[in-house]
Amino acid sequence: MNGYKTLRGPASAELTEKRSVFICRVRPVTTEAQALAFLAEVRKQCADARHNVYAYTIRENGIARFSDDGEPHGTAGLPTLDALRKRGIVDAAAVTTRYFGGVLLGTGGLVRAYSQAAAMAVEQAGVAEMAACAFFSFTVGYADYPRVQALADRSPALRIERTAFGDGVTVFASAREEALPAVQTALRDALGGRISFADGGRGYAEV
Structure with a gap:
């Protein structure tokens, strides 16, 4: 796309x-x-x-x-x-x-x-630049969520679309399709491997 x-x-x-x-x-x-x-x-x-x-x-x-x-x-x-x-x-x-x-x-x-x-x-x-993206979600503990925010702040390929707060923090995110493997690897590294991803499909998001 x-x-x-x-x-x-x-x-x-x-x-x-x-x-x-x-x-x-x-x-x-x-x-x-x-x-x-x-x-x-x-x-x-x-x-x-x-x-x-x-x-x-x-x-x-x-x-x-x-x-x-x-x-x-x-x-x-x-x-x-x-x-x-x-x-x-x-x-x-x-x-x-x-x-x-x-x-x-x-x-x-x-x-x-x-x-x-x-x-x-x-x-x-204003003009929005839309890129082909993969959407996914994952849940982390409250103590780990600041690490996710920090990674998103310094990585232009990762975007936090929204969050849901409950027993943990569920993050709904997007990444450019070509950058998805690298983004998910960076998240695993930042959280010591304590993470699993749910596929949210493909579409477009502003970059």
Whole structure:
């Protein structure tokens, strides 16, 4: 599995150009249904706006869609999609709402405004680098848990996803697939071999 980039979270940004207000909202999505639900949510929230331009790109099946929503052809949806593509972002949707200010911007002005609004929203959201990872869990005693934390702090290949506290500390972790054997060996060494691992499958995690 290859890595990819996506949005770190939802965000929005606002741009005013010749009295027209452009509000771009971005959100991580993993399916086309999620992207369309996000669009419907914004359209309902901003029903009084003249345009709700959208673009989304889904990693699975390489889906990419966009709409100018009444703006001149090629001036809104595609520049919004390009703002995602220029950062290499997938599994993301962007909806830019325009409140018309009474002054025509021309095709070049529209392209710049929609591009800039989307780029600003992406910057606000942040970009997450996702890598192919193996997930696993293990349980240690409370006295040993600080050693696990210390190893995770100094090892970029190991990430603690969450913990559960009971009779011991159950750690749910991830490691880059190629680094998994070395990571688990390092954990065994740090804990004197007093550890066993449960496989949690394969997937992606931010690195």
